[in-house]
Amino acid sequence: MTLQVLLIDSYDSFTFNLVTLFRDLTVHPEITVVPSAHLTPAYVSSHLFPALLAKFDVIVIGPGPGTPLQEDSDMGGIPHVWRAIDKYYAGSYRWVPPVVFGVCLGFQWILLAYGHPVVRLPRPRHGLISVLDVTEEGKNDLFAGLDGKDIECVRYHSLHVQYDNDFAGNNDIVPLAWSRDENEEGQKVLMAARHKTRPYWAVQYHPESICSKYGAQMLENVFRLSEEHTRLRRQWINKVLEQDHLPLLKASILERQDVLETFLQGRQHRCKILHKWPHQSANRLETRDRQADIATTTLFQYIVDLPENVNISQFVTELCEQVFEFSGVFSLLESAAAPGSWSYMGFNEAIPHRFTYYIPDPFLTETSTLQPQVWTVDSIDDVWELLASVIDVNISQVVQVGCGPNNTDTRISFDQLKEIVRRSRESGLDELPSFYGGLVGYVSYEAGVVDGLNVPVDHESPAEVPDIDMTFYTRSIAVNHNSRRVFIHTFEEQNFVAIYRSWILRVAECIEMLPEVRRAKGRPAKERVGAAIAKFNDKKIPGDIRLPDKDEYLAKIDLAKEYLASGDSYELCVTDQTVVIEKGSLHDGSGDSNISFKEMRSDWAFYKQMKAMNPAPYSCFFRSKKSALIGMSPERFLRWDNNLGECELRPIKGTVKRTSKTTLEEATAKLKTPKEQAENLMIVDLIRHDVAQFCENVEVTQLMGIETYKNVYQLVSVIKGTNMRPGVTGADILRGTLPPGSMTGAPKKRSVEILQELEGHRRRGIYSGVSGYWDIMGHGDWSVVIRSAFSVGGQGTDVERIWKIGAGGAITALSDREEEWEEMKTKLEGTLRVFQNV
Template identity: 35%
Template structure:
């Protein structure tokens, strides 16, 4: 059997697809609700429907009364009256609307909250399921009046219709989200739907011309151009190691759960450098050397480059064997790289949205030792010279505070954007909007960015700190948040949503009480469900191994979840996951596509730049680790706000706005996040 899943550009669709496949055993094929233009493409739609046994109409943003939000969905219910259809959330509301029911806006929308679902009467959809099960709701619209064509099946504790079926046709619907990680009885309900479909006895064969993600890498080729060499010395202080050379790229794990610090040493006129700008395209060159435009797309180019350079060295040292980086790309990918919009210019030339340097020489440090490593053949001289320098290091000295002029965000403008967020959340256009803003820090040109970074990392050590100076763009990060890590067989994502300040009065127990409330849990849950969706686009097995756990950092306590995926036997590799998971859901909200569009308006068409992007590495052994760029400073060499005597750094901050948010509370959290960085200035 096969089932057609109609996607309304939601960020939970692939969670639903996985659940349907697991619960029913059916093959599931997905189309967007605007894939067919009617009536011109009616014949094509008829052929598609005739090839499947049932339809599931998934959730999505918007209003079922708006044609651009629902596309072909009303037509499915009105024309295909003999085929089983199950509508979820927006799909459920559309079922009721087509059959004459009325809908209204909830006075208090319910987004990412768990409700008790109480069954009413009997239906094959809920066979064997006891009344009163928990399920997660994401909706601002509810069915306020029903007609004789619709039979109510379930209600929530606040009296909202939660499930219904058509009085005659095999059309069903549920308002809640059975696919959420915190929903119960979703698999059982969908299994019942599958049995109902099986009784129709059609056993159709689906037309496989539908949506699929195409892998970027079909096969890795082992490279013979590299040769692994290393020298092991006693553990050296990271900042001092950086200062042995003029050019370095630092990924500094200054705190748990990070284990390794990586310092790449690119070589002028030799190390390959990739730059991509949304406005000027892809250019390829060498570190501190010439580059030229390449008429290719970024993702295929980078993927082919690495696919031809797979290298898994044999390493005898048990400590170094654990190091994830063995040479490869180090760099960043900006927010606008994966969320392109027309933005207000902040530089005099095209913004470098992506910078990646292929690094063959590096120093790696764990808690016990420091390793000098090269994968360049016959590089013994560099290994020996670098080792000698490490053995005669001078301690690095950090400035306590950096003089600067700071321009804080406009609070009134933030209030206006917050209020507009609430309008969109109440209208059903989004469940959560990560509203952000930026401040500007003007620093005298006599103060080097490296001195700023040293002060930053000493004041706010973090597991994903970095210092990346590419000349035209500089990133100084003290991020606590992993975005995505992967190897050949597994991947992991660690979204953070929910923050409280750490001070002398705040204990771990008190932080747990403050963070484990409906607002904070709802924010985190939405992002967990969004990330599961992103991974389920490509992977068959995704598991939440830590759900909404409080973790302690240097300046804050935060609510963290961990989602892991199984790449073993998959057609996809980690680079596919990276491409299709950007921008980070924790920095957009859900549903992602609609939320990104709304945020562009709410943030007044100003670019986020490196803030909300990702930085990290992709190693030749196909291991990678990317963090979300938060708690960070960044600078473009030709920033329009820089002067002849000062350099303008920018610092972004924001938070997830939900219907449970208060403007003052969100503003205070924004200022708290900014101050974790700004405290290094005076």
């Protein structure tokens, strides 16, 4: 019989790392995760609870924010479960209790229940590593087989247990290990303990952290030591089921199992599976039959090889400007610096096929004609389902233009192309694009808060820009920076083949005429057609800048540190916004239905300045009627490949300003301090937890590597998830991991709630959200919107337009308020310099 484990989740951001640790043990237990808030007093006191105790061999009280001293608000249903176990243990039925294992908050609760006080540490220990001082009892118990080894453990706690038998009035708890941090904390801190006679174990540290050692061996010892107890307990339960004089208990265990399964189902992982638009109703506009519309769609591909000495950055800029002249507004996702190696441009017809959604509106707007369509939505789930149906394009064939003898077209099936791309990815090559067309845009921070965490946002603070803004592109250009190969793509219905094929050839001709290409081929540059668009000059804008107030920012840091000390959070990413007011008209009489030439030119000039000053691997230029987004993000949030069933995240935590006097060695010394590494470690553990809900395997392929950018040095980790669970897509992972943990802190849900209070319930908007693409081939790549600026208001009118620039930093117990202010300014300056002419 498989060992059954119930893990009570207190909404921590490391819970599923525990699931992974338990799952990989030799006993291979079956694990069910239930939120502590679901275990209500009514449920625990009902006749259903015996069925719960009978079903599970082990109950794990997991970590979480808060304190065991506040039962109702922080502990959820844990106290009720604990008291029920004790009641049944001592009651007339003489229950043989399940094994209990506590971690962090669970450790504190168990020892508090036996009378040992829980108090604040002199200084919180968040993301910091200690070495265990194992007792003689521990060497033969929880840490058997580890004698003589340095057992390093990661700690996330600001409270600790004062072990005191006299105060407790009993000696039921046996210490198994202490910390060795006496010099720093003034006393040893209890790190592991067990009950003297019952099968209860608990640890204060986090054995599931990526930097904790021997966590699996320690848990193997738990199951080894409790094996006989579990065997006897199962015999007792079977005996109860055979006895007719215990009808109530027997009925609770047997007849209520169906109710119990209903209560527990769906909690093993929180996947929101996307599928086609599922239904129609009287209050919903009829959805068009998208499959019928695109049943004969063909994907056209044309490949151009650039000269070896071409400047790719300059080439991408010139290509965007030139194609804009005959294709209109575009989006650009550019690798302006390593480690990025691709740039993608999306183009469309004069009227873009755009989807916009504002929280909490009950509708999504689709703009693909002069008259926008409005789709009724019940929740943000419906928004994502509609987007999923849009991306589900049925391409029948791929025409490779001019790839055969005498420049003839060749044809393959779409499935053949997908298989070629899949094999290339599987072999580790980066030769083929990941974007062949699809959705490009952004998801705001608030959309992630509502969708990923189910945390409401203040409706009194309205959204200034859409919370989801994505454009569906049927024409795209992909540039490989390493091979210097350009891929031109377009797809549409069969009766438009001639038009779309001619667009591809026009882009190819345009490439040959670009000044950078002609220079690389040793040819003289020619006067460009449409010279007006070539004059993308820097724009001097009248207006002013409103910077964050230092005293207010420092006050937020102080309050954040109080939340860290109270146990509510381990890390809080405090942010603020700078406002740049651009006054004067940008309207050129082109009509309200289009983005004016002057608006586009102005925004593009800002982007080019930003790229010249602070190039980054995940740069973006996105322009809609509602807003403009220009960014030089160094941080990939999520890349996925549905065909391989894998994803990758690259969180950044730890920043040192790069100057002419700062060497890599000096930056490394600053970034290898406990404070900087703790910041990064907490987010790595958080992301491992997020991804583990959707992928069977999660691996940290780079832990706290140092990467060099033009203006900063960064501490970067890489987390890879493989073997997506059945039915899971990359879009599910995107939704389930938002908002980015590097922009919130940990535990994520409680940290977001605290940050809403600290930041006055003001919306962050696009800042701290993600931007990127969702491709028709099953790929996606999204970056965190940082080192960026976005505009609100004033498009196409005579009123002022406002640019917003967000910046901030992770606050930990080791943070220095003045240093955090300086770090925030360092991040802000890189973007603010774009507007230096204000």
